[in-house]
Amino acid sequence: MAGTVIKNGTIVSPEAAYKADLLIEDGKIACIGNGLSVEGAEVIDASGKLVLPGAVDVHTHFDLQSGDVRVVEDFYTGTVAAACGGTTTIVDHPAFGPEGCPLRHQIDEYHRLAAGKSVIDYGFHSVVQHVDDAVLRDMEALAVEEGITSFKVYMTYACKLNDAELLRILRRAKELGVIVAVHAENHDVIEHMRRQFVREGKTAPIYHAKSRPDDCEAEAVDRIIRLAHLAGGTMLYIVHLSSAKGLQVVKHARENGHRNVIAETCPQYLTLTEDQYLGENGEGLKYILSPPLRRRNDCEALWAGLADGLIQVIATDHCPFHFHREKQLGKDNFTLCPNGIPGAEERLRVVFSEGVMKGRISIRQFVALMCTNPAKIFGLFPQKGILLPGSDADVVILNPQETEILSKSNLHGAVDYSAYEGMEIQGKIELVMQRGAVLAKNNEFVGEKGQGRFLKRKRTGYLDYGVGSAWI
Numbered sequence: 001m002a003g004t005v006i007k008n009g010t011i012v013s014p015e016a017a018y019k020a021d022l023l024i025e026d027g028k029i030a031c032i033g034n035g036l037s038v039e040g041a042e043v044i045d046a047s048g049k050l051v052l053p054g055a056v057d058v059h060t061h062f063d064l065q066s067g068d069v070r071v072v073e074d075f076y077t078g079t080v081a082a083a084c085g086g087t088t089t090i091v092d093h094p095a096f097g098p099e100g101c102p103l104r105h106q107i108d109e110y111h112r113l114a115a116g117k118s119v120i121d122y123g124f125h126s127v128v129q130h131v132d133d134a135v136l137r138d139m140e141a142l143a144v145e146e147g148i149t150s151f152k153v154y155m156t157y158a159c160k161l162n163d164a165e166l167l168r169i170l171r172r173a174k175e176l177g178v179i180v181a182v183h184a185e186n187h188d189v190i191e192h193m194r195r196q197f198v199r200e201g202k203t204a205p206i207y208h209a210k211s212r213p214d215d216c217e218a219e220a221v222d223r224i225i226r227l228a229h230l231a232g233g234t235m236l237y238i239v240h241l242s243s244a245k246g247l248q249v250v251k252h253a254r255e256n257g258h259r260n261v262i263a264e265t266c267p268q269y270l271t272l273t274e275d276q277y278l279g280e281n282g283e284g285l286k287y288i289l290s291p292p293l294r295r296r297n298d299c300e301a302l303w304a305g306l307a308d309g310l311i312q313v314i315a316t317d318h319c320p321f322h323f324h325r326e327k328q329l330g331k332d333n334f335t336l337c338p339n340g341i342p343g344a345e346e347r348l349r350v351v352f353s354e355g356v357m358k359g360r361i362s363i364r365q366f367v368a369l370m371c372t373n374p375a376k377i378f379g380l381f382p383q384k385g386i387l388l389p390g391s392d393a394d395v396v397i398l399n400p401q402e403t404e405i406l407s408k409s410n411l412h413g414a415v416d417y418s419a420y421e422g423m424e425i426q427g428k429i430e431l432v433m434q435r436g437a438v439l440a441k442n443n444e445f446v447g448e449k450g451q452g453r454f455l456k457r458k459r460t461g462y463l464d465y466g467v468g469s470a471w472i
């Protein structure tokens, strides 16, 4: 195979942005250098454009059953949307399984849901919904034999773990050298406030935000960091950090030497505020997700946290329900509205435009946050998340000169709205490749259903990839 040469672009990694050519052969990056030319190779001219690693989204919920409703995206529509948005790898968070089911039940279920459908490469986190000896034993089997090297726990919702259960999981994870991902909110306080608002007839979407205040996040983040410390310093990954107060807790922990603490935030917490809940015609329902949208100062604090290296990853928490269907369940009572918003297709361009083009983060930080750090943290590096000889040829070519208006009408996902409708974006994704094959070109999907591969992930103690410089 003669391969492909991407010429004259600016290649970006966390360490450098530099002009060079990229040679792709047999689905891998064969060589990076100047003046590369290979007889018979296809040549793509990337002059004036950025050549980025395919983005990695480590927080999606495709084909998720939540109570009586199911997200409107399966592994085909969801990964087509992600691919068109420049994401070539996902690590999906499975739904809860039947009560008391063994740990591997949901992994088997998600293999079934993704195989033959996903158009991009994928892995799964494991979800821990109860704790007993069998669960602790199965964690090892999943981590060692099946490449499932991260375990999700919830401090709220029906399958929340209590503090003793959390401690048992954290201790076991420390023994195994695997990472624990956590949804951190104070369950009891939130449940109390939700009930109280409903009793008082305060059922509009804005009360969703008021029932889950930032102190509930900060308290839970503090508690789980202390439990991870008690467990011996388990590698802890706080998903969807949403508030300045939560970030302050992370900052305090890291300043006090808790280098095991890693944080993720999402584009919605960086760009949207609780004003969205006040939209007319029930539009606020579109933004019911947990944690809720916060205030402008929270957005700015999170951007600063990204720039300072306190937050290592931007993922989406993509969890879409139709505004005109499932979301309407909450029109008279926010507690009945399914939680979640779409974002897999919008993530890269929203963060590029609002972050890089507005000077809040550098282009190198952008690549670290969207590609390299998530790949490192979740055991996919250097196969994914970086453009280096030997890495998979997952490549995005982005033109920073072009602008576009985000709109549902030019997105590919199954859901009936975009949370970013009307946002002006500086930067256009021109080409997306996975393992050397073109997946999307000029906003058109040209890949094949089922071409994505399951990724067995490595175990990665945080010391394996260094702390600090590599993250920013």
Ligand code: MN
Pocket: 183, 239, 240, 290, 291
């Ligand atoms: Mn969550």
Ligand code: MN
Pocket: 059, 061, 093, 317
């Ligand atoms: Mn989630």
